[in-house]
Amino acid sequence: MGARRARGGALGVWRVLLVSQIREQPARPIISVLAIAIGVALASAIFLVNGAALAQFTRAARRLVGESDVVVRGSRDGFSESLFPLLARNPDVAVASPVLEIDAALPGRPLPLKVLGMDPLRADQMQPALIAGVGAGILDLMRPDGIYLSAAAAAQLGAGRGDALAVIVGDAPKHLVVLGIIPADVYSQPLGIMDIASAQWFFDRIGRLNRIDLRLVDGRDPDAFRARLQRTLPAGIFAIAPRAERDRAATATRAYRVNLNMLALVALWTGAFLVFSTQSLSVLRRRNSLALLRALGVTRAQLERALTAEGALWGAVGGALGLGVGALIAALMLRLFTSDLGNDQLRIVGASLAAQPLALCAFFAMGVLVSAFGAWLPARAAARIAPARALKGGGGAAAVQSTAGPWLGVILCLAGVGIAWLPPVAHLPIFGYISVAALLFGAVLLVPPLTVRLLRAAPHSGRVVLDTAIAQLRDNVALSTLSLASIIVSFSLMVAMAIMVYSFRVSFENWLTRLLPADIELRVPIGSGTSYWSPEDQAKIAAVAGVERVEFRRTRQIDLAGARMPVTLIARDLTRAQAATILPLVRTVHGAAPPNARPAWISEAVADIYGYRPGGTLMLPLAGWAHRFYVAGVWRDYARSGGAIVIERADYLAATGDSTATEGAIWLAPGQDGAAVVAAVHKCFARPDSLEIRTSTAVRRHSLRIFDRAFTVTYAIEAISVLIGLAGVGFAASSTALARRAEFGMLRHIGMLRGQVIRLLAHEGVVLSTLGVLYGMTLGVVLSLVLVYVINRESFHWSIDLAIPFWQLSVLGAILVAAAAGTAVWSGRSAVSQDALRALREDW
């Protein structure tokens, strides 16, 4: 009985509060709702776009993996086909399906076409859906120059049935005939399918395979079989579980996606903070109504519940709104742009939004919780004030004063610093994120005690307005704290992200300079596994007039572990002595290498992902054999997130006998014209699209453009966070001003001029926001250290050097101070314009 009445009572209280809130201050809930809505919209939009791309990606990958139990995979260059009959005869194997995967370079196209050479008669039992898409054309497919294109590939290339398709093989273009189109509902991504015999012949890979799909006899344990098989496979060939094969790309981009989601959550938390400050002020504003309710017999718990529920309600409305807006943004992004969110590895066509009810519910719940939490803190404080005291108008500060002492803040900050040193979890910087959260919360908790101490310590300047302003701030420390915290949270995040992106960009530029020492860069069409320059081609290029020196490199993909993305092997002309000047080394081995050791320089990603250390041994699969190399150093590589390994070209040649090249750098003779040399090099080849040749300057410009594109989303989210923060600042200022009408009345009453009161407010704003900016800047720098050295390092496996954009940050800080002062003046003006006496009389 009693309990039910109490609940009924709470509901009644809630209704009273809600109605009065909406009636008196309709803008306040709108701000809270909007803040939560923006956060939820951002988080859900990013999640949906990512999810759509990933789902499409995984679906396509699943089609390619089909029904195989084990995928045996070598690098792009593959392995001898003699492995195939061995596996096909294995008594545990029901079906073995040989595959030659090729990234075919297409003249004039930036991206290669993925071509699968398959035996459709066998693939039919592995990838039935895919082969069914080829349908009755299977025997047509045996035509040696025949290819089936997926609908997406046909659309991209503008090719139809019967058309010729030019492909670069070696340095010469050859032509395939499009035999038919595989419908989009069978396979949605760009793909070509050829008969395996045709693919081997056409692409000059006779005797080579790079994948064999296996289906086991019913009842065999695939994992046990895989482990057993792995022990017998030659170096560089891996037996992989289909799920790992399916998730390769997804795994590679996971850190990137998690980072984006985290950024979106930052926006949501900033929104939560806005809820907190608006609710705090709203509680303050309704202090006497609340006290009246308490006097009328509403219990402390009822009041606390009612105020928290009010916050939850705004959260729910905002959350629902945010989900709608988020879905809309996501749909627009998918419609208007590619859905890769700036990441090439996620490039996918035809991604469509799929309802992800669980995740969306989670975002909604997060919006509600965050908002309820933001409301609960001031609610708890407000409920504690004795009604009599509140009715008299006292205890304003106590209403919002944090009950947590400085110790919690100190502990959180220390914990944040400590946690940052913990290692990554599953290749994700989980502790980095926790560290940032702890530092942020701890720092905010430290705001009140620090503010009090700072204001107390402030010396008298002798100038009336400034001293009064500081005195006023000191007396209203709770209100000041709120405004400060808004500034600090948004500004510190902004600073941290700005520093990280700036550091990355500076490091990237320096790295580019180091990597592009020559005047002209040339390479075979990007991403292609099918084109290269023969030694004769290389000689022709070297003989071009005006070329002083040319360095050729051979790059190829190798697998160091089956379930990971391939690693790029770069064989180039350098010695151990030169390496330090040529490569952007971050770690080297001091002391002598073992005698006859072949040096390898690994990128940071290789060191991180595979655990190799400088001075250690590295086994590289070359030409089917594991070759022992000595890790002579670790270098920084921003270009190949899967990792890269540099070895001496002589070692590569000795191990493989392969003297072809895929990249080169040209140093011009003094006084030579780059454009003329570029033209002359082009003339060495039958077709201009046998190679991409650009000046280093152009490469550099292009790379930076790509860099900026990749960070567009980051910039956008950052800007939104800042806007939310600024809204918080402005709103806090206007609320404070309104709440202090009586105080202004008193000041006028004791003789202060109207202009002086406004100047007083401006001073308050400047003092407060300067404090906030300085504090936020300090916090931001600390946070940026975590971002740069922990989160970035562990997410992307490359290091960046800290660089602080002082100029940029100063301008931003100044804008923030000006904005705070401006809003203070603007809101103060309306508050002061009232009749002083009436304001004073007002019993708020």
Add this chain to the structure above:
Amino acid sequence: MRGPSAAAPAFAAALAFCAGHALPAAGARYAPDTAYAAVMPGAVPTFPADYGSHDRFRTEWWYVTGWLKTASGKPLGFQITFFRTRPSIWRENPSAFSPRQLIIAHAALGDPTRGRLWRDQRIARAGFGLAQADAGDTRVWIGDWKLARANDGAYHAQVAGAHFSLHLTFYPTQPPMLNGASGFSRKGPDPEAASYYYSIPHLRVGGEVVRSGRRDAVSGEAWLDHEWSSAYLDRGAIGWDWIGINLDDGGAVMAFRIRGANGTVRWAGASLRDSGGALETFAPSEVAFTPLRQWKSPRTAISYPIEWRVRVGARRLTLRPLMDDQENDARRSSGAIYWEGAVRASEHGKPVGRGYLELTGYGAPMRLR
């Protein structure tokens, strides 16, 4: 769902190459390889060389059908077929995967007691020793499915399909029977439509069958057809009816007719070898097939005439199936659906023999492609 049916599209598409059970892929968009050997009259098969594969001909098959009985005396019908086909490709491709030959196998086991037909199929390009049809003697295999003739003349067959397997040995009791003009068998008005064709009737069968995990020793009698050709059917043909009957008195009858559109008969032929070994062959006019009863497949809705009166010269055989449903269904693509089943033969109301009946081209999709 990883049963044999998943292989059906490829299987049936490849069948389209085999004149045996579908029709030549006349619609191919590139010119056929002209290097096929032609079937010429007068070239008499010689043994053992012609037991083996003839790679230069477009199509070839070894077709074993027969009746088995288990220890408890229950009858079973079985079929084991290996096809070889030589696709029209550019043969200069040095790749070991180059599909110089395709090997296809089809097996079925009919059990009238349970009213069930098990069947399965395999297809592969020849190569790597994984699938092959050897020249010189019968030795053809795809993975662990194989049919091979040993030095003593016995054929060993092994197929392990979904839920059934056959491990059978066929012991010849009679010499090969050369069909047509000493093994030159015309198939249509166009003299180029012809095959080399011999049969070995009255093969004694021993071995075992496994049905849904149950193993049974079996014995029985079988019939082997070996036929190779580069132009089996002429363009007007849509299908055929065929019988191969082991007569109880030791004789054997083979008869076929090639049907054209609209119920016309384009060609027919037959061989009759009596118990003494005297062989008689028959001209088209001496062979007649008269359907007696239709059976409509509940799965494909195709009607097959599964009871027949067949006239071969002076003989009048009435054929009744071991069970109605002996339809082989590879519908999921080219429509290579046919009926291939064990039949009893009677004459003047008395049983005279047992054998197999094959009916192709009855499904609507069954047409020249």
